[in-house]
Structures are given as C-alpha cells and as structure tokens.
Amino acid sequence: MNIFHYVRKTLLVLALMVLLTFTSACGASQTKTSNPVMTNQNSEYGQLERGNSAAGQNFGDWVIKTGKGLIKDAYVRDRNKLGVVISPKVLPTEVKALTKSLVQGFRHNFPNQDLTILIYAPDKKLILTARYDTQSHQIDYQQAS
Incomplete structure (x- = not known):
C-alpha cells in the first residue's frame, strides 16, 4: 500500500470517528411506521425511509449528511439496526x-x-454485517457470502 492510500484511509477513519462520536442526531419522540417504504421512485435506485421512529429518521438523515458523499442511503429500524x-x-x-x-x-x-x-454495496447487495455486543463491547464482523 503506498503512502497516499495509507494517509487517505487514516484521514477517512479519523474524520468519521470524530463526526460520528461527538455529534448527536437523536430526537426524543418515537413514532412507529411499517416496513421500509420507497420514498423517491425517480431517484437513481429509490431511497428507503430513513427510520421507523423520529430518532431513527433523524439519525439516518444525519448519517447521510455527515458521510460527506461516502454514504448514499441509510435507515434505522427498531432503534438497534442501521443499514x-x-x-x-x-x-x-x-x-x-x-x-x-x-x-x-x-x-x-x-x-x-x-x-x-x-453495509450494502452501491448496487444494494449486502457486503458486511457488524454486530456490537454491549456486554463485551466487541464488534463481530461477518462478510456476506
């Protein structure tokens, strides 16, 4: 790996860690809706509803905004699942x-x-699943097959 790729990767990780760790996007109210809904049929691939609660909707919107073009779409379901x-x-x-x-x-x-x-690829195929365990504070990564 050349120095440019190493520096790019390091800066990307640091910037996202700072953004996602020190800012909050949660709202206090919760309203439930049904399963994911296509909200923009004319877009490139059809965006999903960002969340099935107000807090989830706000966090999904925030992830897109702070992703600086690295994230095309995001959704939160049941306050514990992020796509x-x-x-x-x-x-x-x-x-x-x-x-x-x-x-x-x-x-x-x-x-x-x-x-x-x-985590889904740009073509919306699942590529990685990460599970965070609150008791062990560990992240288990699983590549999609």
Missing part, C-alpha cells in the same frame, strides 16, 4: 473502518443495547 448503502468512493479496504465509525456513532445515539450494522 447503510455506501457510495463507489469507498474502497473495499475502507469498508471495515467506516463500519467501525458507524458503530461508534450509532452506539452513542442509541446506548445500552446490542446493535447491528448492515
């Missing part, structure tokens, strides 16, 4: 670092519960 569609700008070697940053931000906004983060 993210990454952009083609994210290199395969950067996916795990990005996921770790997302876990930290998600944990900050939805504390004291086990969390699941689903």
Whole structure:
C-alpha cells in the first residue's frame, strides 16, 4: 500500500470517528411506521425511509449528511439496526473502518443495547454485517457470502 492510500484511509477513519462520536442526531419522540417504504421512485435506485421512529429518521438523515458523499442511503429500524448503502468512493479496504465509525456513532445515539450494522454495496447487495455486543463491547464482523 503506498503512502497516499495509507494517509487517505487514516484521514477517512479519523474524520468519521470524530463526526460520528461527538455529534448527536437523536430526537426524543418515537413514532412507529411499517416496513421500509420507497420514498423517491425517480431517484437513481429509490431511497428507503430513513427510520421507523423520529430518532431513527433523524439519525439516518444525519448519517447521510455527515458521510460527506461516502454514504448514499441509510435507515434505522427498531432503534438497534442501521443499514447503510455506501457510495463507489469507498474502497473495499475502507469498508471495515467506516463500519467501525458507524458503530461508534450509532452506539452513542442509541446506548445500552446490542446493535447491528448492515453495509450494502452501491448496487444494494449486502457486503458486511457488524454486530456490537454491549456486554463485551466487541464488534463481530461477518462478510456476506
């Protein structure tokens, strides 16, 4: 790996960790809706509803905004599951670092519960699942088959 890729990867991880750790996107109210709904049929791939609660909706919107073009879409379900569609700008070697940053931000906004983060490729195929365990404070990564 040349120095440019190493520096890029390091800066990406640091920037996302700072953004996702020190800012909050949660709202206090909760309203439930049904399963994911297509909200923009004219877009490139059809965006999903960002969350099935107000706090989830706010966090999904915040992830898109602070992702600086690295995240195309995001949704939160049941206050413990985050799905993210990454952009083609994210290199395969950067996916795990990005996921770790997302876990930290998600944990900050939805504390004291086990969390699941689903990472999808730009074509919306699942590529990585990360499960955070609150008791062990460990993240278990599982590549999609």
